[in-house]
Amino acid sequence: MSIQWFPGHMHLTRKAIAERIKDIDVVIELLDARLPGSSSNPLLAGLTGHKPTLKVLNKQDLADPARTPAWLAWYAAQADTGAIALDASDGAPARRLIEGCRQLAPLRKGLSRPMRVLICGIPNVGKSTLINTLSRKSQAKTGDEAGVTKQEQRIVLADDFYLWDTPGMLWPKIIVPESGERLAASGAVGRNAYDEELVALQLLAYLQQHYGAQLLERYKLDLSLEALQALPDDELLEHIARKRGAVMSGGRLNLQKASELVLTDFRGGAIGRITLETPEEFAVWLAAGQAQEAERRARRQERERARPGRGGRGR
Template sequence: MAIQWFPGHMHLTRQAIMERVKDIDVVIEVLDARLPGSSANPLLQEMTGHKPRLKILNKQDMADPTQTKAWIDWYNAQSETRAIGLDASEPAPTKRLIEQCKLLAPTRGGLAKPMRVLICGVPNVGKSTLINSMSGKTQAKTGNEAGVTKLEQRIVLADDFYLWDTPGMLWPRIIVEKSGFNLAASGAVGRNAYDEELVVLELLLYLQKNYAGMLAARYKLGLNDEEIAALHDDELLTLIGKKRGAVMSGGRVNLQKAAELVLTDFRDVTIGRITLETPAEFEVWLAAGQLKDAERQAKKDAAALARKKGRKARLT
């Protein structure tokens, strides 16, 4: 099942970014530290060209610290890119952000050449909360759901530092299937675009292999890591449902209710600090997605060519 979500306001955001980026010195992309590859927008890379970029792995206090460091190192190894981790406890996010932007665009600064920065990110990545923390007042609307910010706005962080905030934006087609599930699990995708039970089964498949101990502790499963890893994902969800009281009359487990409980626990960090992908895993997923997308495009082109030849044959 491929998860896709690109409502109308995202198309307008795309147009706004393409227009704004002409005058921008640095692009900040806010990522979810729990899924740093899946929450990076490939469309943004295409639209902003070779502009210097700062990757902020936000919500790092919700992610696996070992994996956050691996991702920061991975992004810092890329050209014209810097990466840092942030979370709600950061004492001076504005100072760090300005410092990093000046490293990326050292010729900008001062009233004569103020720094012009565009900040972007997928929905529900914590961008608006971060902006409010930096500015010291509520300038951006926040909410624990996708698509709260709908309009572009300019925010002055210093006399010579202008920040343009844009609505959260995904991309028209998510070619990495695993990324679609991870984005849905994080809350970056609108609720009407996915089936919660399927998303949670995919989430549990990853957790039972990489964070089995956390599952055992949270849901009092009474199983060791190997036993948890050996369970089929729907068996695990059923067991969690029983442990959490998601049971209907007749003793049947309400899998929808169980899925909602797991999803809430993941998003609230009740299970623990979890990262859903490593750089190496994401590179494999991306390569597979690109290959599949190229094959899809080749079939589409071949079909279009066949239709064109058919029309020509009918006219002769």
């Protein structure tokens, strides 16, 4: 299933980042701790050049605590990169962000050399909520829909620390299908870009194998763990529909409603603390996606060369 979503205001965000970055010392990329690889924007590397980057795994209270350290280590091992995890309960997020940025750019300090930081992230990653916490007032609009923030904002975290907030931005082409599915499941993609039932089925297929006990508990399913893991994902969705009363007249199951329930439960943490990928899994998916994209480009170039008048076989 291919999921793509890049509305017009995201083009403007890309241009704004490219213009702002020349005056920036450190880039903060806010990631979803439940999908730390899939929520990292590949566009940023090209836009920000070699600027030091602090990867912030947000919503860690919703993520699997056994998997978050692996992701922090994975990002921290990259050049000019730091990594921390945050959630809404963190009592001093400003201090932690400032400390993380100071470690990446230790010479930027004092009124004569203030720290200038750009914070970026995909839609619905919790950036607006974090900005409101940092500024201690509702400077940024929040919501559970992708694409709420559409204007750049500046926040002063300290006398010598300036933070520029940008609207949430995805990238024009998601080449890793698994990433598209996870972005949709998390709510980072607009609803018109995907089929909720298909996304819910993909989510359930992963949860069956990695978080089966949580599914059994949440939906009170009369199955053993082994039976759950062997069940086709569409049959599992039907079980959930019956348990949650998603039944229409005549006894027909309302799979659309059941799908919405599953996605809402995941996004709100009702199923449990879940991370939908490990660094190793994501690396495999990314390599496969890059290989397929390279093949598509090669075929397209071959077709271009074969067109009449272009010096190819068609001449």
